[in-house]
Amino acid sequence: MVEGAKMSESKDVILGRIRGALKKEVSDKADDLLALPDILRSYEQQSSHSDEEKLHLFAERVSEYRAVTEIIAEEDTGERIRTICSESGVKSLVVPGGIDEKWVSTLDDGVRLLRDEPEPLTKEELNNSDAVLTGAFLGVAQTGTIILNAGTGQGRRVLTLLPDFHICVIRQEQIVGIIPQAIKKLDSTVIETGRPVTMISGPSATSDIELNRVEGVHGPRRLHVLVIKQKS
Amino acid sequence: MNKTTAHKPVPFEQSAGRYLADTQLRRNIGHAAQTIRAKRANAVNELSDWEDLREAGRLIKERVMNNLDSYLLQLEESVIKAGGHVHWATDGEDANRIITGLVKRKGVTEVVKVKSITTDEIKLNDALEKEGIHALETDLAELIVQLAGDEPSHILVPAIHKNRSEIRDLFKEKLNIEHLSDKPADLAEAARLYLRKNFLKATVGISGANFAVAETGTVVVVESEGNGRMCTTLPDTLITVMGIEKIIPKWQDFEVFMQLLPRSSTAERMNPYNNFWTGISDGDGPQEFHLILLDNGRTKVLADETGRQTLFCIRCSACLNVCPVYERTGGHAYHSVYPGPIGAILTPQLRGLQDQSAASLPYASSLCGACYEVCPVKINIPEVLVHLRGKVVEYKKEHGGIGHKTDTIHLGMKFMARTFQTRNRYERLQRLGKIGQKLFVKDGAISRLPGELAKWTSIRDVKPIPKQTFREWWRERK
Numbered sequence: 001m002v003e004g005a006k007m008s009e010s011k012d013v014i015l016g017r018i019r020g021a022l023k024k025e026v027s028d029k030a031d032d033l034l035a036l037p038d039i040l041r042s043y044e045q046q047s048s049h050s051d052e053e054k055l056h057l058f059a060e061r062v063s064e065y066r067a068v069t070e071i072i073a074e075e076d077t078g079e080r081i082r083t084i085c086s087e088s089g090v091k092s093l094v095v096p097g098g099i100d101e102k103w104v105s106t107l108d109d110g111v112r113l114l115r116d117e118p119e120p121l122t123k124e125e126l127n128n129s130d131a132v133l134t135g136a137f138l139g140v141a142q143t144g145t146i147i148l149n150a151g152t153g154q155g156r157r158v159l160t161l162l163p164d165f166h167i168c169v170i171r172q173e174q175i176v177g178i179i180p181q182a183i184k185k186l187d188s189t190v191i192e193t194g195r196p197v198t199m200i201s202g203p204s205a206t207s208d209i210e211l212n213r214v215e216g217v218h219g220p221r222r223l224h225v226l227v228i229k230q231k232s
Numbered sequence: 233m234n235k236t237t238a239h240k241p242v243p244f245e246q247s248a249g250r251y252l253a254d255t256q257l258r259r260n261i262g263h264a265a266q267t268i269r270a271k272r273a274n275a276v277n278e279l280s281d282w283e284d285l286r287e288a289g290r291l292i293k294e295r296v297m298n299n300l301d302s303y304l305l306q307l308e309e310s311v312i313k314a315g316g317h318v319h320w321a322t323d324g325e326d327a328n329r330i331i332t333g334l335v336k337r338k339g340v341t342e343v344v345k346v347k348s349i350t351t352d353e354i355k356l357n358d359a360l361e362k363e364g365i366h367a368l369e370t371d372l373a374e375l376i377v378q379l380a381g382d383e384p385s386h387i388l389v390p391a392i393h394k395n396r397s398e399i400r401d402l403f404k405e406k407l408n409i410e411h412l413s414d415k416p417a418d419l420a421e422a423a424r425l426y427l428r429k430n431f432l433k434a435t436v437g438i439s440g441a442n443f444a445v446a447e448t449g450t451v452v453v454v455e456s457e458g459n460g461r462m463c464t465t466l467p468d469t470l471i472t473v474m475g476i477e478k479i480i481p482k483w484q485d486f487e488v489f490m491q492l493l494p495r496s497s498t499a500e501r502m503n504p505y506n507n508f509w510t511g512i513s514d515g516d517g518p519q520e521f522h523l524i525l526l527d528n529g530r531t532k533v534l535a536d537e538t539g540r541q542t543l544f545c546i547r548c549s550a551c552l553n554v555c556p557v558y559e560r561t562g563g564h565a566y567h568s569v570y571p572g573p574i575g576a577i578l579t580p581q582l583r584g585l586q587d588q589s590a591a592s593l594p595y596a597s598s599l600c601g602a603c604y605e606v607c608p609v610k611i612n613i614p615e616v617l618v619h620l621r622g623k624v625v626e627y628k629k630e631h632g633g634i635g636h637k638t639d640t641i642h643l644g645m646k647f648m649a650r651t652f653q654t655r656n657r658y659e660r661l662q663r664l665g666k667i668g669q670k671l672f673v674k675d676g677a678i679s680r681l682p683g684e685l686a687k688w689t690s691i692r693d694v695k696p697i698p699k700q701t702f703r704e705w706w707r708e709r710k
């Protein structure tokens with residue numbers, strides 16, 4: 001238990017130093033923090049965009065990160081995914097559990113579906129696959145960001161990481177205007193379920209060599225986003 | 233990391249001279265700073281509520297610092313509840329010992345790492361290396377720096393001092409690649425292949441953290457390349473090191489920081505990837521998570537009421553890119569993992585003023601205030617700089633002893649004070665000076681003075697006293 005003893009010692013030392021620095025006595029933490037009024041938040045928390053504006057802003061901003069974006073009708077989804085796979089020579093496509101079966105029911109015969117459920121795929125299988133198809137939890141128009149929360153149709157984090165090509169389908173209803181709205185919608189994911197959250201804004205990039213932006217040092221080098229237009 | 237270029241810490245004014253002479257470095261840094269500066273301004277101007285966000289950012293961080301003990305305890309509780317482990321480390325040695333112990337228990341000799349200035353601060357890689365554990369840096373730039381046995385020169389673009397052909401030669405030699413062009417895309421591809429192999433077999437990952445939420449225990453790594461995703465997702469065990477000041481109270485606070493940070497740092501609306509995790513998730517990512525809470529001098533900064541705001545820093549590097557001093561000397565001249573204006577106030581406070589090199593940093597500024605203007609959490613860097621200069625002088629007075637009393641600057645200032653006391657003394661000295669300076673004036677300036685006075689002219693030119701002084705001219709006019 002030497003390690004354990006040393007650890008709680010360090011904890012006491014640090015807390016002692018902090019209280020010394022702040023010139024305060026030992027404080028009861030729960031009461032202390034609850035008693036604080038919320039800070040002034042005068043920044044915007046709602047966006048003024050109409051649904052139509054959000055849709056187009058999202059598509060435009062995602063494209064600016066060198067991702068391909070298309071706005072499509074619900075009934076065309078399967079056909080678009082089929083064409084994208086055939087045009088890009090995708091022979092193996094990873095899909096998470098809970099994916100909308102209509103999206104993958106019309107794939108060409110040559111395309112192998114790699115399902116992560118019920119048996120999870122191995123790292124090697126994922127690494128050797130050509131592409132991954134997922135849904136999303138949210139889109140943010142202002143920043144062109146896709147947010148995954150490991151929910152149904154999105155799967156484990158690693159699924160969208162190892163394949164070189166990510167095809168992501170998102171519905172217009174899932175697009176919010178600005179970041180504060182997205183954070184609010186993630187409340188229950190984080191506070192209640194504790195599931196991981198990944199924000200994706202364009203394909204992997206670096207500007208480490210003489211500040212030239214290069215795609216794909218690690219994550220997927222291609223990102224293709226299909227936005228399903230809301231039925232009016 | 234085998235450091236082939238271990239820099240000996242010397243005062244800033246000495247090291248700056250060496251880097252000023254390096255034109256490649258100056259060109260790279262100048263180009264980078266200009267590019268990022270313009271981009272950042274665009275990204276920021278797009279938000280009409282930028283000033284409100286800055287204010288909120290500052291208020292949140294201020295609250296954290298004023299209740300740091302309580303928030304740390306809350307964070308600890310949240311992380312444990314979410315299935316993680318929490319360790320407290322008083323200093324770098326303490327942290328390195330904990331981390332090395334954890335890695336050894338896993339029985340591995342190689343770990344993958346995502347860039348973290350905090351782990352550079354505590355020299356974690358060296359500590360691991362001593363125990364026979366190799367830490368592989370997985371950021372493209374960090375990999376370049378590591379392969380070269382060099383030190384990072386910019387928080388955001390650590391390999392800014394290397395150009396593409398230097399990088400190509402390095403990769404060819406160290407990664408055993410026979411044919412390689414110097415196109416950035418090809419260089420990135422070479423790094424991708426090399427690192428991917430290592431990611432797939434890694435069982436322990438080490439990361440820093442940009443923020444950790446006290447309320448939920450959620451930790452985030454903000455990044456561009458995807459190696460942050462790799463390191464925090466692929467290995468079975470994840471070890472994250474964070475300074476105790478990185479806490480934010482609530483999940484909601486990301487409303488503010490997920491806007492402030494990307495626009496200030498990479499000057500984008502959003503950087504490519506943000507990875508948030510809360511303890512462990514069944515079947516998704518690491519099944520063992522350790523969070524190390526590091527003090528290492530931060531509580532000393534906290535104790536100084538003017539200096540305390542230094543801890544608000546979210547390491548965006550915006551202040552570096554607007555700094556006229558940094559733009560000319562680059563990062564290495566600061567002899568610290570924290571370069572630029574933030575380094576000039578953070579390093580002396582972390583290390584203490586007995587460290588001569590650190591104590592010279594508050595003077596590495598013209599106090600132009602550009603850093604304060606761009607800082608997303610409104611740290612008044614010039615105020616802290618001036619405050620620290622005062623402390624340096626006081627420290628010298630207290631600890632300098634007789635050495636300080638006979639110090640040239642001290643004596644010089646005393647002499648000047650006497651001279652300025654009466655008109656007669658002042659004018660007499662001017663007349664003497666006019667005669668004396670004849671020996672030293674060259675092309676209208678004095679660049680070299682003899683003896684002790686040489687210290688003054690070693691870093692600046694002095695204007696000679698004019699043939700006719702203002703006072704003489706005024707008298708003649710009447």
Ligand code: SF4
Nearest residue numbers: 545546548549551607
């Ligand atoms: S001091 Fe401010 S501007 Fe500089 S790195 Fe820190 S947060 Fe950014």
